[in-house]
Amino acid sequence: MRTTLLAFLSLAVPATAGDFSLSNPIDCDLDGPCFIQQYVDHDPSGDASDFACSGLSYDGHKGTDFALPTDDMIAEGVDVLATADGVVAGLRDGMDDVRYSAETAASVEGRECGNGLVLRHADGWETQYCHLRRGSVTVTRGQKIEAGDVVGQVGMSGRAEFPHLHLSVRKDGAVVDPFEPDGKITCGVVEEDTLWSDMPSYRAGGIISIGTAANVPEFSAIRANTVPTPAPDSDALVIYAFMFGTQKGDVIRLALDGPTGEVIARDVLLKRAQAQSFRAIGKKRRGTQWAAGTYRGTATLLRGKQVIDQRDVTLSLP
Structure with a gap:
């Protein structure tokens, strides 16, 4: 089996959709638990700006990133789906699912897409699917594919700092944003002429998950979904929020109430924009044990006076 992949191209140009349209490329609800991390x-x-004149992108980004909330979902298996009928023009498999870092950069040089494939469609259209799970690519070069067919699973291979599918769309070799194919950006106006048959909703940042812990967790544990649950004799009770697409000046409001009243509540100012981040607050235990019963936590992401997202969590202590 050949293991070649077509390279990314660098220039986005206006395009008209015509009869070409895209379906959802990932078998996961994009309103939660999955989400779109970054756009063209x-x-x-x-600098960088997405089609909505917001910061959900980075300089030179040429695709759309459909993200999983935690690393453990890679092993669970989330299918990647062909977005349109086409023919497999190139593919690669066999690269490990390892978070990209300065230490791994040399090993993925020239193979930044990781495991993936290119589908060639009619009228000069192409779609490229990157960062697939090792061993999950199910197609062969030259194979005819229909929209909705499973072509692999979401992974973290290549130049990927979180588990996601990177989808690039091209017309006659040039990158096209499926959310704004004509390239004419009008801030504050919802684009109607997209490439999507059912356009995913736009989330201007949000809360990926919320949880409780016995101490401030490591970011790696939050990403891996391995944060231990607090116990009645834990030295502290902590509430944390894992977020994406936050902007400078955003506020994450964290609160935890217990069976005897408020445990802790605080507004935390976010001082810089971050693709992914977490914040946590906590309170040390006084006495031999925490009160038995149900604890309820809330995380609210605020941008000015606007609520961007809100999540709740419950903790039961015997």
Whole structure:
């Protein structure tokens, strides 16, 4: 089996959809637990801006990133689906699912897409699917594919800092944003002429997950979904929120109430924009044990006076 992949191209140009349309490329609800982390960059300068004139992109980003909330979902298996009828023009498999870092950069140089494939469609259209799970690619070069067919599973191979599918769309070799194919950005106006048969909703950042812990957890544990549950004799009770697409000036409001009243509540100011981040607050135990009963936590992400997202969690202590 050949293991070649077509390379990314660098220039986004206006395009018209015509009869070409895309279906959802990931078998996961994008309103939760999955989400879109980043979009095509429309800012020609060294900064970045997505099609909604917001910051869910990075400089030179040429696709849309459909993200899993935690690393353990890679092993569970989330299918990647062909977005349109086509023919497999290139593929690669066999790369490990390892979070990209300075230490791994040399090993993926020239193979930044990781495991993936390219589908060639009619009228000069192509779609490329990157960062698939090792061993999950189910197609062969030259195979005819229909929209909705499983072509692999979401992974973290290649240049990927979180588990996701990177989908690139091209017309006659040039990158096209499926959310804004004509390239004409009008801030504050919802684009209606997209490539999507059913356009995914736009979330301007949000809360990936919320949880409780016995101490401030490591970010790696939150990403891996391995944070231990607090016990009655834990030294502290902590509530944390795992977030994406936050902006400078956002506020994450964290609160935890217990069977005897409020345990802790605080507004935390986010001082810089971050693709993914977490914040936590906690309170040390006084006495031999925490009160038995149900604890309820809430995380609210605020941008100015607007509520961007809100999540709840419960904890039962015997």
